Amino acid sequence: MNICVIGTGYVGLVSGTCFSEIGNKVTCIDLDEEKIERLKQGIIPIYEPGLKELVLKNIEEERLHFSTNLAEGMKDAEVVIIAVGTPQAPSGEANLEYVENVAVSIGENLNGYKVIVTKSTVPVGTGQRVKSIISEYSHGKYEFDVASNPEFLREGSAVYDTMNMDRAVIGVESKRAEEVLTKLHEPFNTEVVVTNVETSEMIKYASNAFLATKISFINEIANLSEHFGADVIKVAEGMGLDKRIGKHFLQAGIGYGGSCFPKDTSALIHIGREVGEDLSILKAVEEVNGKQRMRIADKVNEIYPDLEGKKLAVLGLAFKPNTDDMRYAPSIDLIPYFKNKGAEVIAYDPIAYENAAKEIEGLQYSTDLYETIKDSDAVIILTEWDEVKKMDLSKVKELVNEPIIIDGRNIYKLDDMKNSGFYYASIGRPTIK
Incomplete structure (x- = not known):
């Protein structure tokens, strides 16, 4: 099957790559020329385990292509997937600007029957809005169907989640579209839930x-x-x-x-x-x-009512392990809070430090876990990276000024910490003193 994926962000790139992996010919489209050129070279803009290997494999096997030319991508496509961002507007609603712009372009370049699939997370009723825009800009020359096929990926395991999806939700308006999208998902050997478009949008x-x-x-x-x-x-x-x-x-x-x-x-x-x-x-x-994220600040303040001159080691910047995504990460709130209280803060993260530096002004960071911890007055765990889970606590105890660990992710067992010699505070459990 020929597929055109519009948008090479998290959803579009992972979905397009996995669709190519099961044997489809996929063209991923993006307006960013530099990004497309880098993708053609196998340079991935996001960190996601296993993604780079699949991109390189399918480029080499000529199933996965990247282009800035939508007309070229749509020409032979049976399915056109909208996978652009829907960022949050100041009002809290989803900003559909990118989705609507793509719908205009699809209408202008429509050259025959296609199933237009919204994979971006969109409010209920967006499918009908997309349908209306495409109809207007295609001037009714060709038949098409609009469908909804939301993604349910977890960052850090998105490739696995796609290749082993526990269900595929398909919102359609015709049997023809249902048959096309059911066929597309057959290789995943998953349960397919077929609904109307509005129900599919609501499920997500x-x-x-x-x-x-x-x-x-x-x-x-x-x-x-x-x-x-x-x-x-x-x-x-x-x-x-x-x-x-x-x-x-x-x-x-x-x-x-x-x-x-x-x-x-x-x-x-x-x-x-x-x-x-x-x-x-x-x-x-x-x-x-x-x-909830400020519970960590409360626990630090219990130990140090005055943080002036204290050195805090923050372990983890990304919102979760195995990703460099900083969106709504607790570190964005907590590090500035501690700095405003007079603390020196140095952070560790194996992947997300570059993205974090764009979000946290004056961020001090290290890619060496033990160098980050050295001479600290408290170690604060914000992301459960494997490197943090497996760190040598006896070595940590030798490096720190004070043996204090504030654990926002509950990565250590209380029984293990009782004989460790650390002051250990976690979430929803008794504090070890």
């Missing part, structure tokens, strides 16, 4: 908002647990064994970040507001998540 938002809710719920339980000496990890284990609840997304910590949960939860609240539905649960989810 509802899924992300529910997961965000689950995270905020367990974080509230974690905060309550600390008052009674309960261990939220065991609480989550006991809850998760109930099949009605499940164990996933019950990891207490300092809240969610990244490109999806914050943006999509906010957008869904805005959608509800527009039609007169007050989504009060989701408003609470946002409030809880915003406060």
